[in-house]
Amino acid sequence: MTTTAAPPTSPTPPLRANRDFRLLWIGQALSDFGSSMVFIALPMVLLSGGYSTSAVGTIGTAMLITALVARMPGGYLTDRYNHRALMLTADLARFVVFAVVTLWTFLGELPLELAVGAVVVAQLGAELFKPSQSAIVRLVVPREQLPTAISLNQARGYAAEIAAPAAAGVLVAVSLGLPFAVDTFAFAASAVCVYLLSPVARASRAGAPVSADERRAAKAAGTREPFLRSLTAGLRYVARSRFLRTVALLATGLNFLFQALVYALILGLAQGGGGSGAVGAALSVAAVTGLVGSVVAPFLQRRLRIQVLVAAGPAFAGILLAVAWWTGSEIAFAASLAGMSLLTPVVGAALGVVLVTLVPREIFGRTTSAIGFVSESLQPFGPLAAGLMLAALPLSAVSAVFACGFLVIAVLALFLPSPPPPGGRTAGGSRR
Known part of the structure; x- marks a missing residue:
């Protein structure tokens, strides 16, 4: 034969x-x-x-x-x-x-x-x-x-x-x-x-049906589902997924601290010896390190668990901010922003891959937007918090506050639950 x-x-x-x-x-x-x-x-x-x-x-x-x-x-x-x-x-x-x-x-x-x-x-x-x-x-x-x-x-x-x-x-x-x-x-x-x-x-x-039966089911479902329920479908999906809701909550605190750190750097360095030139240099270095982080992201994703990736950025920033508090160094303070900028795109790329392989197509847009909405909800208060802290405390003490915040998030990130495997059960319990 x-x-x-x-x-x-x-x-x-x-x-x-x-x-x-x-x-x-x-x-x-x-x-x-x-x-x-x-x-x-x-x-x-x-x-x-x-x-x-x-x-x-x-x-x-x-x-x-x-x-x-x-x-x-x-x-x-x-x-x-x-x-x-x-x-x-x-x-x-x-x-x-x-x-x-x-x-x-x-x-x-x-x-x-x-x-x-x-x-x-x-x-x-x-x-x-x-x-x-x-x-x-x-x-x-x-x-x-x-x-x-x-x-x-x-x-x-x-x-x-x-x-x-x-x-x-x-x-x-x-x-x-x-x-x-x-x-x-x-x-x-x-x-x-x-x-x-x-x-x-x-x-x-995203939700385009591919068969006549799916089209009829989609039409029937569309007539029954109220607008508000449809609008918030992504939020409900995130709330049902232990991994996604934990990521969203961690990102909320991290984005708030990051936004506050940026404005504390701008205000603190501008008032210090370096002036606007030091601010511009620090922001440019942070942008360059962010670009480097984007380039090396695929390499790191293949070698490190997502818990380590999420924890690495705030841990690095927290250590540098502790050095800034201990020594009073403005360079260490500025370096903390560069450290976060280096590892933020690595985390973003890793989570982006998880989302495109985990979230069903029909609610992908609403789910990613819901995570963005939740994680950025406190960002507008970051500049205000930075201004209030610098009005009451010297830059070294502000560094200590930021160091504690980032290190707490780094520790919590180590306990982040692992994402479900691609093609496994979704947050709602059904197979993709």
């Missing part, structure tokens, strides 16, 4: 050969650069127009509030509508608003109301774009390449943070409207890249 050998399986093409991923990455890289630059350029332009620092501060407040309010609705829309259409809508809306800002700035002084409105539209677009892009990446990238894809996406953001401040300063010096013109072009280019996605990516929708 003769047997026929099975045909050899062809190896997965490298990620650089994935046309859809390349289009998504290039388009969003341009968009990230433009957005990072505009959020730096807008305050400069408003200050040059005679607005007070308190008035200009409304830009940051509007951005944080909009992000918090729009986070869960963005995930809900991602799970109900075509991803590509949502991304195009977000890009085109931002293109139009920054085209108006560009024209207005070239013709005269930019009103504060228009600047705040532009920030709100830009943040709404970002909250609509991000979950849809993550869902398409999950669809077009093979599972074994997801760690690399997510790490490259994070590296893209850190690279924008490194390049944007210098570019914004140069462009504002040439013309106040030039940064906004670049941003307008960036959103147009991103829209073109989204438009050119393959038919598979174009048709993507």
